[in-house]
Amino acid sequence: MSPDERAVSVRGVAKSFGGTRILSDISLDIAAGTVHALVGENGAGKSSLGKIIGGYYTPDEGEVSIFGKVVTRYSPREALGVGVAMIHQELQLAPELNVVQNVFLGRESNRYGVLVKGDLERFAALEKTCNFGIDPLAKVARLRLAERQKVEIMRAIARDARVIIMDEPTSSLTEDEADRLHEVIRLLKAQGKTVIYVSHFLDHIIANCDNVTVMRDGHVVRTAPIAGESKKSLVDSMLGQTSDILWPELPPAPDVSVPAVAELRNVATSTGLSNISLVVRPGEIVGLVGLVGSGRTEVARAMFGADPIRSGEYYIDGKLQPRIKVMDAVAQGVALVPEDRRKQGLVLTQTVRPNISLGTLDAISRGGIISRSREVQRVKEMIAHFGIVPGQVDGRVLRYSGGNQQKVLLSKWAVARPKLLILDEPSRGVDIGARQRIHQFIVETARQGVGILLISSELEEVINLSHRSYLLSDGRIFAEEPSSSLTVESALHRVFLEQNQEHPEAAA
Amino acid sequence: QDPIRLAFLAASSQNGYNDATWQGVQAAAAEAGDVQVEIFDGEFNAATQYAQVEDIIAGGRFDGIIVAPNDTVGIATALEEATKAGLLVASVLFPVGPSLTTMTPQVPGLTVTVASDPTIGATAQANEVIKFCEGKDPCNVVIMIGQLQFPFDNLRYQTMVDTLKPHANIKVVATGEGSYSPDASLTAFQDIIQANPKIDAVLSNADQHLLGVEIALNDAGIPIEPIYLIGGGLNAITVDKIKEGIFDATLSGYPRSEGYYAAQTLIKAKKGETVPNFIDPADLAKNPLVVDKAWLDANPDFKAEWEG
Amino acid sequence: MTDATAKAPMARQRRGWSIADIVREYGVLLIIVLLLVVLTLLSDSFLTPRNLLNILNQSTPLFIVSCALTLVIIGGGFDLSTGAIFGVAAVSAAWIALNVDPYLAMVAAPLIGIVLGTINGVIITAFNVHSFLVTLATSLVYRGMAILVTNGKLIPVRIDEFAWLGRQKLDLGGGVAVNVAVIVMLVFMALIMFILNRTTLGRAIYAVGGNEEAALLSGIRTNLVKIITFAFSGGAAGLAGVITVSRLSMGEPQAGTGLEFEAIAAVILGGTSIMGGAGAIWRSMAGVLLLALIGNGFNILNVNPFFKDLTTGVIIVLAVALAAAGNRR
Amino acid sequence: MTDATAKAPMARQRRGWSIADIVREYGVLLIIVLLLVVLTLLSDSFLTPRNLLNILNQSTPLFIVSCALTLVIIGGGFDLSTGAIFGVAAVSAAWIALNVDPYLAMVAAPLIGIVLGTINGVIITAFNVHSFLVTLATSLVYRGMAILVTNGKLIPVRIDEFAWLGRQKLDLGGGVAVNVAVIVMLVFMALIMFILNRTTLGRAIYAVGGNEEAALLSGIRTNLVKIITFAFSGGAAGLAGVITVSRLSMGEPQAGTGLEFEAIAAVILGGTSIMGGAGAIWRSMAGVLLLALIGNGFNILNVNPFFKDLTTGVIIVLAVALAAAGNRR
Numbered sequence A: 001m002s003p004d005e006r007a008v009s010v011r012g013v014a015k016s017f018g019g020t021r022i023l024s025d026i027s028l029d030i031a032a033g034t035v036h037a038l039v040g041e042n043g044a045g046k047s048s049l050g051k052i053i054g055g056y057y058t059p060d061e062g063e064v065s066i067f068g069k070v071v072t073r074y075s076p077r078e079a080l081g082v083g084v085a086m087i088h089q090e091l092q093l094a095p096e097l098n099v100v101q102n103v104f105l106g107r108e109s110n111r112y113g114v115l116v117k118g119d120l121e122r123f124a125a126l127e128k129t130c131n132f133g134i135d136p137l138a139k140v141a142r143l144r145l146a147e148r149q150k151v152e153i154m155r156a157i158a159r160d161a162r163v164i165i166m167d168e169p170t171s172s173l174t175e176d177e178a179d180r181l182h183e184v185i186r187l188l189k190a191q192g193k194t195v196i197y198v199s200h201f202l203d204h205i206i207a208n209c210d211n212v213t214v215m216r217d218g219h220v221v222r223t224a225p226i227a228g229e230s231k232k233s234l235v236d237s238m239l240g241q242t243s244d245i246l247w248p249e250l251p252p253a254p255d256v257s258v259p260a261v262a263e264l265r266n267v268a269t270s271t272g273l274s275n276i277s278l279v280v281r282p283g284e285i286v287g288l289v290g291l292v293g294s295g296r297t298e299v300a301r302a303m304f305g306a307d308p309i310r311s312g313e314y315y316i317d318g319k320l321q322p323r324i325k326v327m328d329a330v331a332q333g334v335a336l337v338p339e340d341r342r343k344q345g346l347v348l349t350q351t352v353r354p355n356i357s358l359g360t361l362d363a364i365s366r367g368g369i370i371s372r373s374r375e376v377q378r379v380k381e382m383i384a385h386f387g388i389v390p391g392q393v394d395g396r397v398l399r400y401s402g403g404n405q406q407k408v409l410l411s412k413w414a415v416a417r418p419k420l421l422i423l424d425e426p427s428r429g430v431d432i433g434a435r436q437r438i439h440q441f442i443v444e445t446a447r448q449g450v451g452i453l454l455i456s457s458e459l460e461e462v463i464n465l466s467h468r469s470y471l472l473s474d475g476r477i478f479a480e481e482p483s484s485s486l487t488v489e490s491a492l493h494r495v496f497l498e499q500n501q502e503h504p505e506a507a508a
Numbered sequence B: 001q002d003p004i005r006l007a008f009l010a011a012s013s014q015n016g017y018n019d020a021t022w023q024g025v026q027a028a029a030a031e032a033g034d035v036q037v038e039i040f041d042g043e044f045n046a047a048t049q050y051a052q053v054e055d056i057i058a059g060g061r062f063d064g065i066i067v068a069p070n071d072t073v074g075i076a077t078a079l080e081e082a083t084k085a086g087l088l089v090a091s092v093l094f095p096v097g098p099s100l101t102t103m104t105p106q107v108p109g110l111t112v113t114v115a116s117d118p119t120i121g122a123t124a125q126a127n128e129v130i131k132f133c134e135g136k137d138p139c140n141v142v143i144m145i146g147q148l149q150f151p152f153d154n155l156r157y158q159t160m161v162d163t164l165k166p167h168a169n170i171k172v173v174a175t176g177e178g179s180y181s182p183d184a185s186l187t188a189f190q191d192i193i194q195a196n197p198k199i200d201a202v203l204s205n206a207d208q209h210l211l212g213v214e215i216a217l218n219d220a221g222i223p224i225e226p227i228y229l230i231g232g233g234l235n236a237i238t239v240d241k242i243k244e245g246i247f248d249a250t251l252s253g254y255p256r257s258e259g260y261y262a263a264q265t266l267i268k269a270k271k272g273e274t275v276p277n278f279i280d281p282a283d284l285a286k287n288p289l290v291v292d293k294a295w296l297d298a299n300p301d302f303k304a305e306w307e308g
Numbered sequence C, D: 001m002t003d004a005t006a007k008a009p010m011a012r013q014r015r016g017w018s019i020a021d022i023v024r025e026y027g028v029l030l031i032i033v034l035l036l037v038v039l040t041l042l043s044d045s046f047l048t049p050r051n052l053l054n055i056l057n058q059s060t061p062l063f064i065v066s067c068a069l070t071l072v073i074i075g076g077g078f079d080l081s082t083g084a085i086f087g088v089a090a091v092s093a094a095w096i097a098l099n100v101d102p103y104l105a106m107v108a109a110p111l112i113g114i115v116l117g118t119i120n121g122v123i124i125t126a127f128n129v130h131s132f133l134v135t136l137a138t139s140l141v142y143r144g145m146a147i148l149v150t151n152g153k154l155i156p157v158r159i160d161e162f163a164w165l166g167r168q169k170l171d172l173g174g175g176v177a178v179n180v181a182v183i184v185m186l187v188f189m190a191l192i193m194f195i196l197n198r199t200t201l202g203r204a205i206y207a208v209g210g211n212e213e214a215a216l217l218s219g220i221r222t223n224l225v226k227i228i229t230f231a232f233s234g235g236a237a238g239l240a241g242v243i244t245v246s247r248l249s250m251g252e253p254q255a256g257t258g259l260e261f262e263a264i265a266a267v268i269l270g271g272t273s274i275m276g277g278a279g280a281i282w283r284s285m286a287g288v289l290l291l292a293l294i295g296n297g298f299n300i301l302n303v304n305p306f307f308k309d310l311t312t313g314v315i316i317v318l319a320v321a322l323a324a325a326g327n328r329r
């Protein structure tokens, strides 16, 4: 490509943190007006490279230029100035400000620094492009994760940038919403903008990108047009070995006569659930299928005692649970892997070890005194089991890559065998290899007699990994199916149909 | 032969009264020659001062301690240690020990107390108010006290109230805490005159309070002239105010003399001379206990011992 | 799935704007109203224009300092140096008024405050250390300077022009006169409110306090924003200092001791979050007013001062409890 | 700030475990060593067992209070009531020693502290309000109680058995004698260290301060954990109070005024994060020691006390700058 076609050019970039090299000799060119994918294992350095291009990190060596202008050492502010915006993997929003205020943060309509009207109109125009359906005046602290991710996307688009780096923008979005984003990306491309797209969803990449750069261990493996690539070819070069993408075999489903480990009967909550009845048996994997906001997370939280149950009954092991609290649930062997790892899962001021032990302190202590050797041993097992990188017992989670943080979060509940394991988006942001390990873990755990409730925005995951699925819409369960009878298309079709019946105006 | 070394433990070094005492200490040292003195800042904090005494005993550099106590009772144990360690100890401003009115040493081995009994001053002030109130019925009095939580202020306050009590015409309509700050006194007095617009006399233990009272009265448009204002401390600002006829009287205070006599006594004692164990600077000053305009006009050369 | 318009997410459960909400949002105001009623019933002299204006006037320095401190706290910071800056400004103003010009002193004091505040901000951002520790340290340094320069002594300033700022009253007619200082305070408050609510700077302050990373990534000069908030706080302390000196006709290096804690208490009592990112000026004003009313009530009713701290504490706990009453699940 | 992620911003670039890192991690210790060297060179009487033991002994109350306060701050809280609890404990201990039994007083004071601390914790968790405001209010209430009960008067206790705790020395041989209070302090410190580092409670405290929601979702009784930290802090204040009373042979309601700020300053100076979730006991001890050394140095050397605040402030800024030197991008 000729120099003036290059939107971004990276030459020999290297970067180290604390003596460990995380990027070495990175060189790549990104053509203007294309969608360029970055793929690689967790910790391969995708986000770090994105941050260097976005002005957040400064490279130790090498050079970055944007449209031919060398910008190697610059700040996010200067990056925005030359037209580079970034959607960070870890959402960065001001919680007490509302949606419009966040979207136009630093870019408010103003005259000499005095705010003037116009942001709402600008938001409406933006919404015409994005069609995300977010209330512009809602306080961001009250938004669900998926909505926060959309706000982050809108903010990047609102910058009118020439280059937009999207670091796993769909990690909390369901399939339909991801498609919405892909349409927006096509629109941006049509306007001549350049998109750098980081994702672990290889199907999305193959369907929407022009070129792809594969990274491994902080190196570029290759940059190629997407046309010649397949999912398998990408995975092979990501992992550096050939591998097959398989769904593990499920253990046999327990008989309907087996008493349930957890049962909800006509449960309603103040978080918007109504009439929820469901059953999870020991050794059974039960999926929840629904769109964003259908109430899957709310079901999980209610079963974990995190939201109060207003009416109906909840039984654990046949025992009625009036006014259940989280500590009661934990005490009875219920575990929840929450969807928002940074907000609800990890204690980022601490290292890996205490994070993994936090939910199961009783198991490694006697009389309240922790046995250090047992703890370290357990943590080491988990690091090996999920392939957490870096594999230090006291590594600082705060600095781990997104996928590795997710693995630490899973370890926290995998370390002891619960009775009922609730997984809310367990494979969010993890690479294909780790995803398979997580799938294996789910299946093995079920085989050991643990009841599992699985929530995932990736429908394929729910359908292939569960025995039975409940279909949710608007806080209600409207159907229950054996998962083997569902396909991604049929399931989606049914939840859309149900929703349109409830909200005919939305379909218009 | 080594010089005599004295430590002055100020209640706080950042305070006009203590500063004047310090100057007195320095003057006595200069006069005697071959005496070295150092000041320590008590930060108005009892524990700090206690630690300073300990540090001085540990350091072993000093022959004597002059203390303006932040806490007259607590410091006693530390000073007892000091006398046991062979240090000479003088207390200024207040006596050290459980009783604020016992001027003879309450700490074994203490050399001298240079101070005035707070009840004597408070009684004298109250008597001036009684004199002023003669023939006025009712005579509305506001008491502005430092802080009632301080034992010495509490004692002064009780003395004032008890002295005024037998006089049926005198009504203490309000009590304000001035905290030795003109600002705090201004606020308190402004509020008090909202509720009690008719006031005949203000009885305060400190001149700083009257500065606030004056502004509040001016501000409210109440003429100051008819109101009797008596403070305490006898600093330069107050002397001017009394001469101008704004304040009426003040209880005398001799911080410089206190320091001077305390240092002088310790130096003498160190040299083996016999010394008294109690000195009241007000007695030696030969000035009246309560100073008013008439006396100041008669003694135009009088200079206050501290600035304010 | 082609039907991308079909999205009607489950409505987030939101309660109505109930009494509980009102209590939670406006708890301090309710307590203030309650106190007003009680004090009016207990004393005839309370509800008079003169007393009310007095309360305002007495609290002018605290109002001004709390106002600017609100910016700092919303921006995620903490300023423990306002009392010390107040002291420096007080002695500087007194000295300038005596030796140079009384009007220059009125201008110089806030400027000195701005300089000291800016120094705070620069140290905090340059070393990236929490403002709590930095302003604690600089407060010692500033206070130390004020004491060293004056040798710990008072500086009396008996100049009539200089008293204008602190003591002059403007007649509003009807026998009601307002202090110049109160007007200065109201103007200052309006300015800060405007900045916070109507300018990009205000928006940036909320963002920096709410999520500094997010602000940085949005191209906001977060360090500059922080420095500005501390400069405002310093400037306010300087202004408050010169008003007090002018009122008392006297500058002392110890002036303003403890002011920083009163201001912090007022801001937080009003309901501004100590964690940053949320809050409002009116809240801090309510906080100051509440504290001022308690003090005024004690002086007017001639209650044993021993009860004052206790009562203040109990009223704060009550305010806290009231605000929390709405928070119940 | 409800978003826990905002509390732990993405780590900025860092170099290796270099000298810079060591300086950043152990900055306070370096400053302490520096100060030790300077003081030893400047004064013969500094580096003597008697002086060093004196420093420890004088700082015993501050050590104890800072130790427990560290738990509170790591747990994400703030305790402004320790000074007031100290006061209550001081007068209660004095009264009990005089009227009941001197040994009972030594046990009762920490217990009273625990009760008052627990009340703090219960109010904070029941109303879900920030501890800054609650402990500010309760400190007024507690102090007010102490003053009211004693009528503002001192309670002298001249009982020999009672002085044991504060003044008795244990001979270690070689002419070195250590105060009982110092030993009590060391035992208390070891206890708190053990709790923080080796128990599930300690783990929970870090988690609650680092990310309360995550802790809650891990089945930790976050409210109970918070209450316990405040109970510890109160108990420590009570213990410190009785040691001081025993040392001074006198209880006064004003005792311990300002102690809360000294303790907070020491903890934060040591490097424990004011945001919670991170920190260590040794850090707070280093903070106390640094402050104590400065004070001792001033007392031992012949320096104008006017310079003390200024010097303390400058040393803190230096410590801050040193720790930040490693933080460079």
Ligand SMILES: Nc1ncnc2c1ncn2[C@@H]1O[C@H](COP(=O)(O)OP(=O)(O)OP(=O)(O)O)[C@@H](O)[C@H]1O
Residues within 6 Å of the ligand: A017, A018, A022, A040, A041, A042, A043, A044, A045, A046, A047, A048, A049, A089, A389, A390, A399, A400, A401, A402, A403, A404, A429, A431, D010, D011, D012, D013, D014
């Ligand atoms: N600030 C930092 N300090 C120390 N190490 C860091 C920092 N940022 C990233 N790293 C390390 O650099 C490596 C690459 O991280 P990066 O976030 O770029 O991975 P990634 O490819 O985005 O992975 P993922 O798919 O999990 O998001 C990881 O091992 C991570 O621990």
Ligand SMILES: Nc1ncnc2c1ncn2[C@@H]1O[C@H](COP(=O)(O)OP(=O)(O)OP(=O)(O)O)[C@@H](O)[C@H]1O
Residues within 6 Å of the ligand: A141, A142, A143, A144, A145, A146, A147, A271, A290, A291, A292, A293, A294, A295, A296, A297, A298, A301, A339, A340, C012, C013
């Ligand atoms: N009222 C609320 N205020 C703030 N956060 C909330 C509120 N209600 C729920 N949340 C949080 O928002 C997160 C996302 O909510 P929600 O579950 O509705 O979204 P989702 O996961 O995208 O959709 P689904 O319900 O289908 O899983 C949850 O973790 C939940 O704790």
Ligand SMILES: [Mg+2]
Residues within 6 Å of the ligand: A046, A047, A048, A089, A167, A401, A402, A403
């Ligand atoms: Mg990443």
Ligand SMILES: [Mg+2]
Residues within 6 Å of the ligand: A296, A297, A298, A339, A424
């Ligand atoms: Mg969800």
